[in-house]
Amino acid sequence: MDRTTLIVTTTLVLFVAFVMGWFARWLVTRLSPIEGTDIGEVDRLAQALHEAEEIRDAAIVWGEERERELMGQLAQADAEMRAVMESLGESRAEVEDLQHRMERLGG
Known part of the structure; x- marks a missing residue:
């Protein structure tokens, strides 16, 4: 070798x-196997994870409720805006009609 x-x-x-x-x-x-001191740590971490999941779930539910509420407010504001725009259009047409009448009467 x-x-x-x-x-x-x-x-x-x-x-x-x-x-x-x-x-x-x-x-x-x-x-x-896991030692006795480690089991306590594992239990504590499992409990903390469980609490974090509950908080996350509550936050998701709150976010969904808030989104529904805001979407409702947005739809209401959109409907109000459309009504105001319609009314404004009618008012403009009425003003224009009145201006034409005044021109015919005055002119």
Whole structure:
């Protein structure tokens, strides 16, 4: 065995040993039970997550209600604007008609 082959073989063996050690550590971590102190932390985090979800749901409901309210106000304002524009158009036509009558009577 020459020097290059020895270096490559040693490198591969060390790399495989590293990967096997990393995998074994990951497997032990995944399979080991949670310690008592960690269970309390997990419970606290689960409770905080539950409360955050409730707050989020309430915010979504509030946002939907607010959107419906604002859409109603917008529709009402749009209807009022259309009525005012119609009335304005009628008033302009009436003013124009009165101006024509005054011109005919005066002129």
